Amino acid sequence: MSHKILKGKNGIIFGALDNSSIAWKTAEAVHKSGGNFILTNAPVAIRMGSINELAKQTNSRVISADATNIDDISMVVLEAQNTFGAKIDFVLHSIGMSVNVRKGKKYTELNYDWLTKGWDVSAVSFHKLLQVLYKNDAMKQWGSIVALSYIASQRVFPNYNDMADNKAYLESIARSFGYFFGKEKKVRVNTISQSPTITTAGKGVEGLKTFLNYAEKMSPLGNASAEDCANYIISLFSDYTKKVSLQNLYHDGGFSNVGISQEIIKMFGD
Numbered sequence: 001m002s003h004k005i006l007k008g009k010n011g012i013i014f015g016a017l018d019n020s021s022i023a024w025k026t027a028e029a030v031h032k033s034g035g036n037f038i039l040t041n042a043p044v045a046i047r048m049g050s051i052n053e054l055a056k057q058t059n060s061r062v063i064s065a066d067a068t069n070i071d072d073i074s075m076v077v078l079e080a081q082n083t084f085g086a087k088i089d090f091v092l093h094s095i096g097m098s099v100n101v102r103k104g105k106k107y108t109e110l111n112y113d114w115l116t117k118g119w120d121v122s123a124v125s126f127h128k129l130l131q132v133l134y135k136n137d138a139m140k141q142w143g144s145i146v147a148l149s150y151i152a153s154q155r156v157f158p159n160y161n162d163m164a165d166n167k168a169y170l171e172s173i174a175r176s177f178g179y180f181f182g183k184e185k186k187v188r189v190n191t192i193s194q195s196p197t198i199t200t201a202g203k204g205v206e207g208l209k210t211f212l213n214y215a216e217k218m219s220p221l222g223n224a225s226a227e228d229c230a231n232y233i234i235s236l237f238s239d240y241t242k243k244v245s246l247q248n249l250y251h252d253g254g255f256s257n258v259g260i261s262q263e264i265i266k267m268f269g270d
């Protein structure tokens, strides 16, 4: 797909770590679609990952920022506007991390310091980002802001642990802040609820491969890949979706509306 539907649009992409990241695939797709962007990630991710390679490939700048730090976010937003000489058309928040998941702490035994850290990184950082963009009037009218979620926010997936609560909070922020952003600035705010995807964050969830195989068998269209997700994000950044806002949009091959599939019936058949 190489329609230049983002030609002349400028944005910020948070969360490209390596070439499996959803944000990485999105950056490549935005570049192909004619958009310009600043890439940003936490200092440690810039050191450990390969974001500079992506920057070279897409002719973009990398700015180091911790998404839980308001000063860092403000600096990225200001730098983006200075670089483009214009307000911002699109923003992708593709950030998630749970210390409890990383350390294998069960949901019934959560460590609350770790919970608070993961909540700040995975959910509150989205509020902070929206607040900085809003207060600085940094978004262009009809701009679009997208964050990434997972269906464990709405249904139980026991191994997803406290990330399920973080995603529920994230989706709520998109609706609540999206109201004010829409009313006062004519800017869209949405979350995309993506299929399980093999990425660094995804691999941290115990049993991801099983989630993935199960979802593949349940979804009439099969799982959505990171590339598919990137293309969906392009449509949400484009002018073709100007009146879509305050939504949690399932991008999962139909998984979320299936009770049971014929493949699963066969597996458990009598």
Ligand SMILES: NC(=O)c1ccc[n+]([C@@H]2O[C@H](COP(=O)([O-])OP(=O)(O)OC[C@H]3O[C@@H](n4cnc5c(N)ncnc54)[C@H](O)[C@@H]3O)[C@@H](O)[C@H]2O)c1
Binding pocket: 014, 015, 016, 017, 018, 020, 021, 022, 023, 041, 042, 045, 065, 066, 067, 068, 093, 094, 095, 096, 097, 121, 148, 149, 150, 193, 194, 195, 196, 197, 198, 199, 200, 201, 202, 203
């Ligand atoms: N992989 C999946 O199965 C899946 C499914 C649905 C939704 N998602 C969501 O997609 C988003 C992107 O994740 P991914 O799967 O591409 O994995 P990923 O590991 O490539 O991306 C996660 C990113 O979060 C960044 N991050 C962590 N702490 C940060 C901080 N303090 N400041 C700034 N950045 C920070 C990491 O550096 C990394 O780039 C996440 O919100 C994730 O929850 C993933």
